Amino acid sequence: MGHVTLKDLAKKLGISASTVSRALHDHPDISDKTKKLVMEAADKYGYQPNPIAQSLKKQSSKVIGVIVPEIKHNFFATVISGIEEIAYNAGYIIMVCQSNETLQREIVTTKALAANRVAGVLMAVSLETTTWEHIRALMKQGIPLIQFDRVIDELDTGKVVIDDFRASYQMTSHLIDRGYKRIGFLAGSEGITMNKLRFNGYRQALKNHGVPFYPELHINIGGCRGRNGRIGAEEYLKMDNPPDAILCINDPVAVGAFCRFREEGLRIPEDVALAGFSGSPESALIEPGLSSVAQPAFEMGKAAATLLLKQLHEKENFRPETITLETELLLRGSSYKEKK
Known part of the structure; x- marks a missing residue:
């Protein structure tokens, strides 16, 4: 039966x-x-x-809502695994939604999770999220919220992040150390804290090492996918004086740029060096391998879920805290030509 x-x-x-x-x-x-x-x-x-039926009767649930920009992005898929491990062991199931990098879907999703009376929400905002009334509305309903990876500073919630400024500073310093002089920055979207911090780390490294910043080499591609990387590469290819190295907002963007440069017959890293963020598996698959900042995605998921459980447990006594996780540089062939 x-x-x-x-x-x-x-x-x-x-x-x-x-x-x-x-x-x-x-x-x-x-x-x-x-x-x-x-x-x-x-x-x-x-x-x-039936846990859902029971939770509706009890007015509280054993379901945790998770909102990510994209599930297919290896970084977020790994974060979700970390969240699930902690949640499952604490007797919760997770409901994963993707905003698909749009504010509209993020708003709809937040409302749906609130309507389903989830116990709490873990969230990485979309690239379009520059207003956050929908998130405030969720918090006003008393639903605990923890932000991770891409966060909105203005919201007083628990947060789990990496030190984006420092990681970007270190990777830019590595490029300078390898003898690159015209270093570009392929940015995702202006509104996001993560984007600002990575850009600021890049600027600071240039300044501290006495390497000039060329505004035309800072291109805002408006997204974090491979196709955005191709668009950025296209812009650089049109230049009379293109960059000799590029720091990309994440790995998919770097891989997109890599493929476009290759189509034009450019040699990597001899003609242009590339570096990304997240240390995704695909960064190791291209040849030469992509230099990247390895982000501890699984640990980030575990830390975010643990912080949410702490908030659920402590209720009114919970004081939002920010947990900053360590990163490391994965240095591979895409940035390793012999010094000039």
């Missing part, structure tokens, strides 16, 4: 569904004999309570 319901169980025992329900919940009105009978039958027929 398929999924056994409460009603099926009641029918088999010849008692009412409400009696079965009370027996399963150890209600004092129900005799021990009946409770024993119901428990044994539940075991025998493999009755599983």
Whole structure:
């Protein structure tokens, strides 16, 4: 037989569904004999309570909503695995939604999760998210929220991030150290804190090492996907004096640029060096391999879920904190030509 319901169980025992329900919940009105009978039958027929139906009755759920820009992005897929490990062990299931990098979908998703009375929400904002009334509305309904990776500073929530400024500073310093002089920056979207921090780290490294910043080499491609990287590469290819190295906002963008440069017959890193962010598996698959900032995605997921559970546990006493995780540079062939 398929999924056994409460009603099926009641029918088999010849008692009412409400009696079965009370027996399963150890209600004092129900005799021990009946409770024993119901428990044994539940075991025998493999009755599983419906967690969603139960949570609607209790007005609180064991479901955690997770909103990510894209699931296919290896970084977010790995973060989700980290979240699930912690959530599952604490008796929660996760409901994953993707905003597809649009504000509109993020708004719809936030409302849907609130309507479904999730216990809490873990969120990395979309590239279009420059207004956040929808997130404030969620918080006003008393739904705990933790932000991770891409966060909005202005919102007073727990956050789990990497030190984007420092990581970008280190990677830019590496490019300078290898003898590159005209270093470009392929940016995702202006509004995002992560983008600003990575850009500022790049600028600071240039300044501290006495390498000029060329404004025309800072291109805002408006997205974080491979096709955006191709668009950026296209812009550089039109220049009379193109960059000799480029720091990209993330790995998909770097791989997109890499492929476009290759089509034009450019040699990497001899003609142009490339570096990305996230340390995704595809960064190691291209030849030469892509230099990248390895972000601890699995740990980020675990830390975000742990912080949310802490908030659920402490309720009103919870004080939002920001957890900053360590990164490391994965230095590969895309930035490693011999020094000039």
